[in-house]
Amino acid sequence: MSLLLGFWAQEGGAAYAATKPSVSVGSGLGHLWEWLAGKDGSGPRSKTGSASDVRAAKPAEGHPAGRAPGKGKGQLAADRAPSGTAAKRTLSGKVPVGFDTRTSKRVAAKSGAKFDYFQNADGSFTRKMSExxxxxxxxxxxxxxxDTDVAKRSDGRWHERSNSLGVSFAPATGTVETGGSVEPAAFTWQTAADDTPSPSPTVTSGTSAQGDLATLTLSDSESVSWSLAGADAVTGTASGSSVPxxxxxxxxxxxLTPTADGVKESLVLNSANAPTSWVFPMTLKGLKLTTASDGTVxxxxxxGAVxxxxxxxxxRDSHVDPTTGESHDNWAMTYSVTEVDGTAAVKMTLDPSWLAGSDIAFPVTVDPTMSVTTAGQTLTTYVYYPNTADYSSDTILRVGTPDGGSYIGQAFMKFLGLPDTDGYHITDADxxxxxxxxxxCSSSTSYNVLPITEQWWVTGQKSWSDRPATSSSIGTWSGTVSGTVCGNTSVSTGTGQWQTTDLDTDWFQKIALGQTSNYGLSVFSSGTSSNQWKKFDSSQVDSHAPYITVTYSKNSAPDIEHTYPKANFTSPSLRPQLQVKAVDPDSWPTTPLKYDFAVYSSSGTQIDTSGWQTIAPSTRSP
Incomplete structure (x- = not known):
């Protein structure tokens, strides 16, 4: 009787077929069915159960030897495999090259709000995921x-070029003479040189000659516009994405500067005589102002959805310590929600005595004055021992200690776009x-990247003792910092060096498999060695915000390296010796390979199967 034997290997639920040898056996198939069902003893096992550890068996007794077998009765003329997914005969364990700026192509259809999808030349794909x-x-x-650059449109206002949010700025600030106005003479600003409190300015509708100073449109039914009470008539001049x-x-x-998620408004104070309290009348459509428990407006x-x-x-003043890069900061500023002549408004206050301090260097930047950010988009902060404060709006992240341990910074960041479904094979992460x-910048330094292990919130005050918990490092950056960094004597955002840290893919793989949760990452260097002290741009700096690149490769099919017997072999026994060896070239998925021996008739119809087994039934003795 002529039969066709099929050798199969399975990984991750997908079956892959080797070339199926045909075998001629005599009548009486009872023993063969017992063997296929695993009732006639087990084959040799490996120590680990891995397909790559399958041991070859010795030829069984009765194996033809000494001369080539002749053509047996009923022997098939040629090898023919039943339909299925055939594995390549060559090893496919090539290490993916991954992302390459020269050859990788961005695929817009597969990108998203916070990531770009790149198809790589080697068949893998990479996600560039930003905060x-x-x-x-x-x-x-x-x-x-x-594109956050601004351009003037037919309405005379400066508009953000490309975004789903609508951001526009007035061509000029100022007040009008009639029709509801702010009378500049009515304002008595409190300054650092005058500690006598002054009344809040009287503001009626229409504080800008050209309409609202800034407008952020979230949707057709929701928008917020505001002006600066008491502003003189000043024409703005656009430069890139900013209008001063x-x-x-x-x-x-x-x-005024558009961001990817809203608007950033900064006040630059040029002397201690500058105002230290400001009122922003608002025009709200579909929205209302509230104050959260942590003081955030x-x-x-x-x-009630935020x-x-x-x-x-x-x-922050303009002083920069040449050794530590530190300035004089004031994090005690406050917002308050108020009304002015029935119009919703926000008042912001800076301690005038701080501005009048003898160590303050001008100009001082109040930043952000009015950073209206779509909810949930502030994704970096840091803790700075021994302070207790909310640093989530800072443009920098402090890491390490500038003074041997009196002050210590640790950065925390969230990345919301990591894949959390099964099936992703992650081969690289940075x-x-x-x-x-x-x-x-004259000697090698380093810092570590650590997974955060608990739920936490970016905004809100944090102290060293209640900072988010972390586990052991999954990556270390080390090297000599570029001279551009140490030459950035003003600690300006956007001036410095990109640094890439190679991360252990196991953490990302566990997230993709649902085996661990993604609470974000922390960056820390040392609490005692000042040589490790660094500052990085935060998520408040759109063009230089932290980001992650993750490369995924397609699953490589198992390589079936060896099968026995060869095609068209004539067996003298009803219990032929069979053998198969397979390896998983990319070791993915992590579950062991499974094997199946199937018997087919000469017409290709499956007669029986051994069923999927984790340990390959590599041999059977007659």
Missing amino acids: NRMNYQDKSGTWRSI YDGVLPDTDLV ELVDGD MATLPQPFA LHLFNVWAYT
């Missing part, structure tokens, strides 16, 4: 890159940080 929104969907559903209004208040300049919709936030404001300051 900030990178892309927006146009009307056709295509993901396009956000010089001299908008006494000794004060204003800079929120914009909520009719159902749609946008005004994060913690702070002031964290990219933009370093803007380092204690030294």
Whole structure:
């Protein structure tokens, strides 16, 4: 009787077939069925159960030897395999090259709001995942890159070029003479040189001659616009993505900048005579102002859902310590929600005595004054021992100690786009940080990347004792920092060096398999060695926000390296000796290979099967 024997290997639920040898056996198949069912003893086992450890058996008694077998009765003329997914005969364990800026192609249809999808030349694909929104969907559903540069449109206002959010700025600030106005003479600003409190300015509708100073449109039914009370008539001049209004208040300049997620408004104070309290009348559509328990001002919709936030404001002077890169900061600034002539408004206050301090170097930047950010998009912060504060609105991240341990910084960040479904085979992962300051650029330094192990919130005050918990390091950056970093004497964002840390893929793989949770990553160096002290751009800096690249490769089919007997072999026994050896070239998925021996008739119809077994039934003795 002529039969066709099939050798199969399975991984991750997918079956792959080897070339099926045909075998001629005599009548009486009872023993063969017993063997296929595993009732006639087990074959040799490996120590680990891995297909690559299968041991070859010795030829069974009765194996033809001494001369080539002749053509047996009923022997098949040629080998023919039943339908199935055939594995390649050559080893496929080539290490993927992954992302290459020269050959990898961005695929807009597979990208998303916070990641770009790149198809790599070797068949793998890479996701570049940012903490900030990178892309927006146009009307056709295509993901396009956000462009925060501004351009003047037919309405005379400066508009963000490309984004799903609508951001526009007035061509000029100022007040009008009639029709509801702010009378500049009515304002008595409290300054650092005058500690006598002054009344809040009287503000009625229409504080800008050209309409609202800034407008952020979230949707057709939700928007927020605001102006700066008492602003002088100043024309803005666009430069890239920023529109500065010089001299908008006494000794004060204003800079408006669109971001991927909203608007950043900074006040630049040029002397101690500048105002230290400011009122921003607001025009709200579909939104209302509230104050959260941590003091954050929120914009909520009719159902109470938070749609946008005004994060913690702070002031930073121009002093830069040449050794530590530290400035004089004030993180005690406050917001308050108020009304002015029935109009919702936000008031912001800076301690005038701090501004009048003898060690303060001007200009002082109040940043962000009015950073209206879509909810949940602030994704970096740091803890700075021994302080207790909310640093989530800072443009920098402090890591290490500048002074041998009196102050210690540890950065924390969330990445919301990591895949959390089974099936991803992750072959490479890297964290990219933009370093803007380092204690030294003349010797090798390092820092570690650690997974966060508990739920936490980016905003809100944090102290060293209640900072988020972390586990052991999954990656270390080490090297000599570029001279560009140490040459950044003003600690300007966007000036420095990109640094890439190779991360252990096991953490990412466990997230993809649902075996661990993604709470984000922390960066820390040393609490005692000042040589490891560094500052990095935070998620508040769109163009240099931290990001992760993760490369995924397609699953490689098992390589069936060896089968026995060969095609068209004539067996003199009803219990032929069979053997198969397979390896998983990419060791993925992590479950062991499974094997199946199947018997087919000469017409290709399956007669019986041994069933899938984790340990290969590699041999059977007659």
